[in-house]
Amino acid sequence: xxxxxxxxxxxxxxxxxxxxxxxxxxxxxxxxxxxxxxxxxxxxxxxxxxxxxxxxxxxxxxxxxxxxxxxxxxxxxxxxxxxxxxxxxxxxxxxxxxxxxxxxxxxxxxxxxxxxxxxxxxxxxxxxxxxxxxxxxxxxxxxxxxxxxxxxxxxxxxxxxxxxxxxxxxxxxxxxxxxxxxxxxxxxxxxxxxxxxxxxxxxxxxxxxxxxxxxxxxxxxxxxxxxxxxxxxxxxxxxxxxxxxxxxxxxxxxxxxxxxxxxxxxxxxxxxxxxxxxxxxxxxxxxxxxxxxxxxxxxxxxxxxxxxxxxxxxxxxxxxxxxxxxxxxxxxxxxxxxxxxxxxxxxxxxxxxxxxxxxxxxxxxxxxxxxxxxxxxxxxxxxxxxxxxxxxxxxxxxxxxxxxxxxxxxxxxxxxxxxxxxxxxxxxxxxxxxxxxxxxxxxxxx
Amino acid sequence: xxxxxxxxxxxxxxxxxxxxxxxxxxxxxxxxxxxxxxxxxxxxxxxxxxxxxxxxxxxxxxxxxxxxxxxxxxxxxxxxxxxxxxxxxxxxxxxxxxxxxxxxxxxxxxxxxxxxxxxxxxxxxxxxxxxxxxxxxxxxxxxxxxxxxxxxxxxxxxxxxxxxxxxxxxxxxxxxxxxxxxxxxxxxxxxxxxxxxxxxxxxxxxxxxxxxxxxxxxxxxxxxxxxxxxxxxxxxxxxxxxxxxxxxxxxxxxxxxxxxxxxxxxxxxxxxxxxxxxxxxxxxxxxxxxxxxxxxxxxxxxxxxxxxxxxxxxxxxxxxxxxxxxxxxxxxxxxxxxxxxxxxxxxxxxxxxxxxxxxxxxxxxxxxxxxxxxxxxxxxxxxxxxxxxxxxxxxxxxxxxxxxxxxxxxxxxxxxxxxxxxxxxxxxxxxxxxxx
Numbered sequence: 053x054x055x056x057x058x059x060x061x062x063x064x065x066x067x068x069x070x071x072x073x074x075x076x077x078x079x080x081x082x083x084x085x086x087x088x089x090x091x092x093x094x095x096x097x098x099x100x101x102x103x104x105x106x107x108x109x110x111x112x113x114x115x116x117x118x119x120x121x122x123x124x125x126x127x128x129x130x131x132x133x134x135x136x137x138x139x140x141x142x143x144x145x146x147x148x149x150x151x152x153x154x155x156x157x158x159x160x161x162x163x164x165x166x167x168x169x170x171x172x173x174x175x176x177x178x179x180x181x182x183x184x185x186x187x188x189x190x191x192x193x194x195x196x197x198x199x200x201x202x203x204x205x206x207x208x209x210x211x212x213x214x215x216x217x218x219x220x221x222x223x224x225x226x227x228x229x230x231x232x233x234x235x236x237x238x239x240x241x242x243x244x245x246x247x248x249x250x251x252x253x254x255x256x257x258x259x260x261x262x263x264x265x266x267x268x269x270x271x272x273x274x275x276x277x278x279x280x281x282x283x284x285x286x287x288x289x290x291x292x293x294x295x296x297x298x299x300x301x302x303x304x305x306x307x308x309x310x311x312x313x314x315x316x317x318x319x320x321x322x323x324x325x326x327x328x329x330x331x332x333x334x335x336x337x338x339x340x341x342x343x344x345x346x347x348x349x350x351x352x353x354x355x356x357x358x359x360x361x362x363x364x365x366x367x368x369x370x371x372x373x374x375x376x377x378x379x380x381x382x383x384x385x386x387x388x389x390x391x392x393x394x395x396x397x398x399x400x401x402x403x404x405x406x407x408x409x410x411x412x413x414x415x416x417x418x419x420x421x422x423x424x425x426x427x428x429x430x431x432x433x434x435x436x437x438x439x440x441x442x443x444x445x446x447x448x449x450x451x452x453x454x455x456x457x458x459x460x461x462x463x464x465x466x467x468x469x470x471x472x473x474x475x476x477x478x479x480x481x482x483x484x485x486x487x488x489x490x491x492x493x494x495x496x497x498x
Numbered sequence: 499x500x501x502x503x504x505x506x507x508x509x510x511x512x513x514x515x516x517x518x519x520x521x522x523x524x525x526x527x528x529x530x531x532x533x534x535x536x537x538x539x540x541x542x543x544x545x546x547x548x549x550x551x552x553x554x555x556x557x558x559x560x561x562x563x564x565x566x567x568x569x570x571x572x573x574x575x576x577x578x579x580x581x582x583x584x585x586x587x588x589x590x591x592x593x594x595x596x597x598x599x600x601x602x603x604x605x606x607x608x609x610x611x612x613x614x615x616x617x618x619x620x621x622x623x624x625x626x627x628x629x630x631x632x633x634x635x636x637x638x639x640x641x642x643x644x645x646x647x648x649x650x651x652x653x654x655x656x657x658x659x660x661x662x663x664x665x666x667x668x669x670x671x672x673x674x675x676x677x678x679x680x681x682x683x684x685x686x687x688x689x690x691x692x693x694x695x696x697x698x699x700x701x702x703x704x705x706x707x708x709x710x711x712x713x714x715x716x717x718x719x720x721x722x723x724x725x726x727x728x729x730x731x732x733x734x735x736x737x738x739x740x741x742x743x744x745x746x747x748x749x750x751x752x753x754x755x756x757x758x759x760x761x762x763x764x765x766x767x768x769x770x771x772x773x774x775x776x777x778x779x780x781x782x783x784x785x786x787x788x789x790x791x792x793x794x795x796x797x798x799x800x801x802x803x804x805x806x807x808x809x810x811x812x813x814x815x816x817x818x819x820x821x822x823x824x825x826x827x828x829x830x831x832x833x834x835x836x837x838x839x840x841x842x843x844x845x846x847x848x849x850x851x852x853x854x855x856x857x858x859x860x861x862x863x864x865x866x867x868x869x870x871x872x873x874x875x876x877x878x879x880x881x882x883x884x885x886x887x888x889x890x891x892x893x894x895x896x897x898x899x900x901x902x903x904x905x906x907x908x909x910x911x912x913x914x915x916x917x918x919x920x921x922x923x924x925x926x927x928x929x930x931x932x933x934x
Contacts, residue, residue, distance in 0.1 A: 223906040227899020228837035228845075230873070231908075235841045241759050242680060257695040327680050343835055343901035399779055399835070401666035405673045409666075437668070463665020465779035470661035472669075487923065 077473065079423035079432060081149040083364040085357055085382040086142065088417030089391055090176040092131030092308045092445060094121050095301040105271050105298040106251040111305060111314035125172050130308045131414065132179040134445050138415050139183020141451035146184075148453060151380045156188035164375035166194045167385040168206040176415070177385040184381075204495060206386040208352040209283040214493035216348050218280045224344035225287050226278045233276040233290070236334065243330050244272040247299055250316055250328070271298045278338075286349065287339050296335045299328050307414055307445035322442050326408055333408055340389050341396030347490045350393035353384075355494035357394075358485040361422045365431045365478055372496035388412035397488050402437040402460035413439040418462075422478070431478040435462040523909070525859035525868060527588040529800040531793050531810070531818040532581070534853030535827050536615040538570035538747045538881065541740040551709045551737040552689045554753050557744060566611040569747045570850065571618045573881055577851050578622020580887035585623075587889060590816045595626030603811030604631040606821040608639040615851070616821040623817075642931060644822040646788040647724060652929030654784045656721040662780035663726050664719045671717040674731060674770065681766050685738050686710040688752040688764070709737045725781050728771060735771040738764045746850050746881035758842060758878050765844050772848065776825045777832030783926040786829035789820070791930035793830075794921040797858045801867045801914055808932035824848035833924050835901050838873035840894035849875035854898075858914070867914035871898040
């Protein structure tokens with residue numbers, strides 16, 4: 053389970069550590085790893101459950117014929133369309149970069165897709181493939197066979213690759229908030245007040261606030277806790293988890309293009325959605341970015357990403373890498389918890405217009421480019437976060453190289469240099485990854 | 499400049515790594531290091547400057563810009579009195595102040611508000627002993643513990659500093675204006691004197707500069723006031739900085755428009771500025787490695803009883819108090835990736851008088867040394883009301899989990915050897931000196 057070979061590679065590559073900012077970019081893209089979230093979906097809870105939390109019914113999301121979609125966590129047709137648009141953008145960009153050739157069937161041999169097994173996620177991957185390689189035939193998405201159990205990349209806990217010490221998890225989270233989760237309720241009072249006014253349909257400025265309507269549950273008044281969780285949510289955050297469930301539909305309502313009257317029942321602007329989502333961001337931050345939780349839950353993904361980059365740079369097949377040394381494009385589709393966790397492990401931050409900092413937007417992806425300098429042969433990793441803005445999603449805006457999705461170049465702490473693209477020498481990236489990855493939470497399975 | 503001897507101590511202590519959560523706390527306190535911010539002060543910018551940003555003049559704290567207020571002095575003595583009770587209970591102080599003073603080491607940054615804070619904390623802690631606070635003179639002196647870059651101990655690559663901040667913001671710092679729109683809106687309504695709920699928001703009066711207008715004064719990351727300038731965000735930070743001090747000093751906050759909750763919400767902007775300027779990994783390493791190195795080495799010195807370079811006090815010092823500014827406390831927290839939350843405040847807020855407190859404790863059964871970290875500060879209302887503090891009515895206390903070190907017990911004890919090991923990973927030896 054130990055990553056000894058990476059140390060050797062770090063030594064092998066240490067000649068590339070002297071890369072400094074260069075006036076012109078003479079690097080060539082050798083491989084790209086796109087680690088994305090699923091597209092716009094229906095809420096995670098049925099409307100009948102959500103209606104316990106609100107005085108108005110949550111809206112239905114339309115299927116292709118306009119009829120209500122049934123089922124929770126279902127990729128919407130608009131979500132799939134957005135994902136294909138994004139795939140189409142990557143097709144343009146990767147063609148410009150020379151990684152794709154426009155011969156889709158040939159290119160498909162150098163492309164590897166893996167998705168977590170939920171239909172929401174596999175369908176997202178298929179929609180993305182359709183945009184990126186439209187003529188390559190049916191999407192070829194690797195999904196861990198059900199008989200093998202959980203996917204160790206996206207769910208290393210259920211897969212048994214990583215083990216969470218639940219007492220340590222609770223302590224690690226409690227020890228970020230003074231052991232007093234309820235103090236979060238006052239720190240986030242403006243967002244909780246906004247949530248309550250929306251759910252119970254009264255003006256935010258109304259004082260005193262009205263009592264909870266009969267038969268309804270006020271999710272904003274349920275105590276926040278930090279208790280032993282599950283493999284889905286590694287700590288039980290009490291009321292915060294219910295708040296997140298109740299507000300989760302709003303961003304999907306907006307990005308799916310529902311009429312204004314159905315976005316937060318007509319009361320939420322894009323800015324209001326952004327503000328209310330701070331509560332969801334808080335939950336993700338506590339449960340997935342907390343260093344101990346990020347190490348346990350995201351080391352396996354990090355290890356596979358780093359080893360795949362090294363494999364592509366050296367041309368030598370490595371254990372614990374994805375696909376083959378010849379693979380040019382790796383697309384991994386999971387959930388926001390996966391992306392936020394990996395970002396937390398490396399202490400990465402980003403900000404895109406219309407979103408809060410560090411939000412893993414629907415369809416958005418952390419992207420790792422492996423590039424090689426044409427003059428020195430040095431390999432560097434260039435990290436960015438790419439996502440359609442909320443309005444690009446809502447309007448299903450066509451994306452081109454001239455009208456791209458939003459993109460945030462990401463500084464990798466301890467690695468990036470000071471040039472415009474914040475390039476991170478591969479040898480250095482391997483070294484910091486070795487510091488951050490818990491070898492006991494990663495496997496060497498390809 | 500390298501502290502190689504830490505490695506030796508890490509090996510020396512490696513037998514203590516097996517500490518696990520224990521039902522009973524059998525540890526005794528051997529040393530405590532408090533790294534605190536000054537207490538309540540007047541705004542750092544003069545009112546004549548701040549008044550450009552508001553329709554009403556900013557209130558008079560009765561002190562010059564950046565000077566500790568009389569209430570701030572009282573509050574710090576109240577806090578010192580609490581620490582006196584706690585450290586007496588823990589056996590570190592004896593009640594014989596003159597004798598205890600030999601084992602107490604106070605060091606403050608050279609400026610008035612930090613020296614004055616330290617002196618009044620001393621008065622609360624050791625009322626029977628003459629005040630003895632070490633600090634550089636004159637007030638403009640550069641202290642390498644608190645400003646290692648200007649002191650020449652640490653080098654800052656200003657282009658890398660900019661890249662490290664801008665690379666957290668997608669290269670587009672202006673996007674912060676929409677991400678923080680609620681706070682910008684609140685700040686504007688207070689500064690320009692209209693209800694936050696008023697729509698549409700009124701135009702800016704002719705004689706006032708709207709500090710939330712980022713079209714005229716964009717948020718931008720440039721080299722400038724150390725470590726980076728944030729353009730319009732820095733200006734906004736200056737304009738809202740007085741609010742928490744007004745509240746804590748007992749004045750109406752934001753001309754009476756801000757509740758405690760409203761003050762807390764505006765402090766998100768302060769947190770944003772400090773987060774970018776001092777918690778950003780590269781900047782935390784440059785600015786906080788030296789104080790981190792001194793803190794860690796002081797604990798090792800105390801645990802081993804062997805005098806070491808790059809420490810504070812002596813092997814027999816029981817209480818080390820360092821008083822500086824929020825940038826210092828936030829920076830050290832960023833270096834170790836530690837977070838806290840106290841009631842009424844925003845997460846990670848560095849409150850007036852608040853301190854990161856590191857206890858060096860020893861197990862009585864095994865002899866093992868552990869570090870127990872907490873953030874301690876008076877709540878906003880304890881400050882405003884000058885609430886007496888006792889062991890039964892203490893200030894806000896947030897036990898802190900130190901990533902990769904703390905165990906899962908209630909006090910998140912972090913074995914000393916492990917603490918030394920992670921400190922070596924996060925401290926940049928090129929940014930620390932071994933001067934005592």
